Amino acid sequence: MQDEQLQHERLKVFLGYASGVGKSFRMLDEGRRRRARGQDVVIGAIQQDLPAELVHLLETIEVIPLKQIGSGAAMDVEAILRRRPQVCLVDGVAFNNPPGSKNLQRWQDVEELLAAGIIVITSLNLQHIEERREAVERITGKHVKETVPERFLYNADEIVIVDVPPELLLERAGQPSTTAHSPAGTPRRLSALREIALLLAAEVVDRQLEDYLLAHGIEPLWGTQERILVCLSRGANAHAMIASGRRNANRFHGELFTVYIRHDQLSEKDESTLQEQLMEAQQVEAHTATLDGYDPVEALMDFARTHRITQIFVGHPSRVRWWDRFLGGPLDRLIRAAEGIDVRVFPH
Amino acid sequence: MGETSNRVSDFDSETQSLAPSTQNLTMMESTSHKRGRLKVYLGFAAGVGKTYQMLEDAHELVRRGVDVGIGYLEPHGRKATIAQALGLELIPRCKMQYRGAVFEEMNMQAILERHPEVCVVDELPHTNVPGCSHLKRWECVLELLDAGIDVMTTMNIQHLESLNDQVRDMTGVRVRETIPDWVMKQADEVVMVDLTPRALLNRLERGVVYPPEKAQRALQNFFKESTLVALREIALRQTAHEVEIRQVTLPESTTEVTATVAEESSTGGSDFGGLTDRILVYITEHPSTAMLIRRGRRVADYVQADCFAIFVHAELDFNALPTAKREAVERHLNFARNLHIETRVLQGQDIAITLLEFARLHNITQLFMVRPQYSPWEGFIGRNLIHRIVRDAHDMQVTIVAERQPVRRE
Numbered sequence: 230m231q232d233e234q235l236q237h238e239r240l241k242v243f244l245g246y247a248s249g250v251g252k253s254f255r256m257l258d259e260g261r262r263r264r265a266r267g268q269d270v271v272i273g274a275i276q277q278d279l280p281a282e283l284v285h286l287l288e289t290i291e292v293i294p295l296k297q298i299g300s301g302a303a304m305d306v307e308a309i310l311r312r313r314p315q316v317c318l319v320d321g322v323a324f325n326n327p328p329g330s331k332n333l334q335r336w337q338d339v340e341e342l343l344a345a346g347i348i349v350i351t352s353l354n355l356q357h358i359e360e361r362r363e364a365v366e367r368i369t370g371k372h373v374k375e376t377v378p379e380r381f382l383y384n385a386d387e388i389v390i391v392d393v394p395p396e397l398l399l400e401r402a403g404q405p406s407t408t409a410h411s412p413a414g415t416p417r418r419l420s421a422l423r424e425i426a427l428l429l430a431a432e433v434v435d436r437q438l439e440d441y442l443l444a445h446g447i448e449p450l451w452g453t454q455e456r457i458l459v460c461l462s463r464g465a466n467a468h469a470m471i472a473s474g475r476r477n478a479n480r481f482h483g484e485l486f487t488v489y490i491r492h493d494q495l496s497e498k499d500e501s502t503l504q505e506q507l508m509e510a511q512q513v514e515a516h517t518a519t520l521d522g523y524d525p526v527e528a529l530m531d532f533a534r535t536h537r538i539t540q541i542f543v544g545h546p547s548r549v550r551w552w553d554r555f556l557g558g559p560l561d562r563l564i565r566a567a568e569g570i571d572v573r574v575f576p577h
Numbered sequence: 578m579g580e581t582s583n584r585v586s587d588f589d590s591e592t593q594s595l596a597p598s599t600q601n602l603t604m605m606e607s608t609s610h611k612r613g614r615l616k617v618y619l620g621f622a623a624g625v626g627k628t629y630q631m632l633e634d635a636h637e638l639v640r641r642g643v644d645v646g647i648g649y650l651e652p653h654g655r656k657a658t659i660a661q662a663l664g665l666e667l668i669p670r671c672k673m674q675y676r677g678a679v680f681e682e683m684n685m686q687a688i689l690e691r692h693p694e695v696c697v698v699d700e701l702p703h704t705n706v707p708g709c710s711h712l713k714r715w716e717c718v719l720e721l722l723d724a725g726i727d728v729m730t731t732m733n734i735q736h737l738e739s740l741n742d743q744v745r746d747m748t749g750v751r752v753r754e755t756i757p758d759w760v761m762k763q764a765d766e767v768v769m770v771d772l773t774p775r776a777l778l779n780r781l782e783r784g785v786v787y788p789p790e791k792a793q794r795a796l797q798n799f800f801k802e803s804t805l806v807a808l809r810e811i812a813l814r815q816t817a818h819e820v821e822i823r824q825v826t827l828p829e830s831t832t833e834v835t836a837t838v839a840e841e842s843s844t845g846g847s848d849f850g851g852l853t854d855r856i857l858v859y860i861t862e863h864p865s866t867a868m869l870i871r872r873g874r875r876v877a878d879y880v881q882a883d884c885f886a887i888f889v890h891a892e893l894d895f896n897a898l899p900t901a902k903r904e905a906v907e908r909h910l911n912f913a914r915n916l917h918i919e920t921r922v923l924q925g926q927d928i929a930i931t932l933l934e935f936a937r938l939h940n941i942t943q944l945f946m947v948r949p950q951y952s953p954w955e956g957f958i959g960r961n962l963i964h965r966i967v968r969d970a971h972d973m974q975v976t977i978v979a980e981r982q983p984v985r986r987e
Contacts, residue, residue: 390769390813392770421824424817424821427814427820430771430813431817437806453807454810482817545971561964571872571977572979573943573974574977575974576971
């Protein structure tokens with residue numbers, strides 16, 4: 230069982246929202262526990278200024294020294310490959326290698342180890358993720374040069390969030406022996422970073438869930454995330470619906486989709502209104518699509534199912550003769566078809 | 578940003594006056610001393626290490642000179658957890674006789690007398706044995722907080738009331754012991770205790786979490802990998818939400834930008850200009866109403882809206898309703914009150930008109946209704962009413978809320 234499991238996993242990342250949350254501790258502790266269970270564990274790279282209480286963990290695990298390159302040092306990938314451990318711990322994965330190294334960055338070294346079949350356990354600070362750098366810099370005001378692409382995280386088999394309340398982090402920072410780095414900022418700033426990290430982890434987990442469900446042929450129906458679909462139509466108050474969709478998606482940290490269903494010829498005026506609406510949707514970062522379908526309800530439901538939609542927003546059908554057609558009208562049919570999906574009807 | 582908290586407490590007191598039956602749930606009596614702080618360790622399944630993490634933090638507090646007492650600990654026979662409790666003071670539990678068996682519960686009197694600065698209380702969703710002063714452990718915890726004692730506690734995401742339906746859909750299990758969302762809201766801190774599902778499954782297989790027989794049963798429902806991954810995602814999102822709503826209470830940062838981040842998440846923005854959203858949940862005897870109430874509560878919490886619930890009957894007297902219907906409605910009204918939703922019962926010949934008049938009078942912006950049951954023979958309940966309401970409610974949003982689908986068995 231153990232071996233079978235080892236074959237599956239390759240990369241495990243401990244993700245933290247700031248320095249001092251205990252990522253390195255968790256990484257080393259995991260190394261220690263795996264060693265106790267009989268796995269062959271080495272340390273490929275570890276930060277120099279390790280907090281005092283972590284040093285004793287180091288003593289139990291073999292360290293492969295860094296290689297001097299010019300005035301700097303890099304992880305000694307060749308030495309590790311020669312040593313061929315089952316598991317290699319790599320700290321500071323966003324580290325830039327000194328000029329003259331084979332790879333520019335340490336995360337690329339890690340990919341070499343992974344390719345050679347070595348399990349890598351690593352720790353990563355949110356601020357080093359390329360795609361999140363801007364958001365983090367807005368909060369911390371600090372510019373970070375060393376980054377790892379987000380796909381590195383998505384390719385990880387396992388990601389663990391190391392969550393600590395900011396208060397505790399600041400208290401720990403007050404005790405110099407506890408950690409080498411002091412975290413940046415006030416409780417509110419740290420809290421904002423913490424939120425970003427939690428949501429990022431949720432994204433990664435969502436991706437894993439989707440992969441798992443697909444691989445096992447299970448139709449992904451569970452609303453682990455709110456996914457809102459705004460359905461544009463002639464006469465609907467598109468502006469209000471898109472704004473509300475955006476706000477709700479934000480509040481629930483969900484996704485926003487906007488579709489227009491083309492089912493009859495549009496006048497020039499309607500066509501240009503529609504283009505404006507789709508543009509407005511794109512401006513608020515909604516995924517937009519135009520659907521062609523003989524049956525608008527069917528086209529909408531097809532889209533909703535494939536995109537795991539949890540809520541559909543539609544405009545109030547207020548045209549005069551509409552009530553006559555209500556029984557069996559499009560809204561009625563939509564509510565009927567939308568099994569498991571909420572339908573929200575908007576006023577004009 | 579004090580506005581948010583004011584609104585919440587106003588709303589609570591309103592609920593209290595309207596619903597005397599739930600007074601025991603809202604122990605907000607003003608006390609002279611400072612209220613204790615509540616810290617929740619949130620996990621996504623048994624065995625992720627909530628209790629272990631909590632005890633580790635308790636040790637850290639003791640090292641810093643804080644007076645910590647364990648009010649209740651449930652180590653489930655896990656060796657590492659038991660070892661972790663060594664050196665911490667255990668406040669003796671009380672023994673309760675019930676149906677010929679002896680149960681051990683948290684000893685409230687002993688804790689209040691001992692009055693530690695911080696009390697460790699494991700498993701917040703626990704239901705007490707009959708005969709205890711409170712029905713639920715979370716009620717005990719509120720009493721400790723009222724007495725000025727800080728509390729550290731643990732719970733799993735599946736016990737949060739507003740997620741009850743979603744959890745049933747994912748696991749096939751209806752969780753009975755739940756924590757109302759407003760209790761969670763009282764926590765000063767929520768910490769996610771994370772572990773990868775695979776590591777958890779390994780623990781389960783190694784017998785760390787449960788004894789073998791129980792582990793086998795656990796693997797059947799909650800501990801399927803896909804279920805664990807989904808529960809974990811929900812726990813991460815919930816923690817992010819808890820972190821977000823608490824940002825406004827944190828000390829201001831110096832940068833302008835951060836203030837904007839927090840502001841965006843805390844104020845402004847309703848679908849109706851500057852007004853706050855006001856959600857009205859339409860209560861019926863329909864069994865999906867409990868789900869509707871949970872959803873209304875959850876949406877209201879997320880968009881920071883006020884939430885109300887209403888039942889309308891055409892009969893002249895509420896008591897003239899058929900017994901089964903009356904009982905179902907009463908159950909739903911009670912449930913709404915327990916979630917701190919203000920409820921009303923109205924009489925009106927035409928239900929749609931009465932409902933919409935009430936909604937307009939109270940500036941309702943969103944109406945929540947249960948999706949009608951469709952049968953292959955078109956004979957479904959509530960369809961005409963829903964259609965009339967959708968047609969006539971041209972000045973508010975109407976949300977037809979669907980039961981999310983039960984899980985397909987793997």
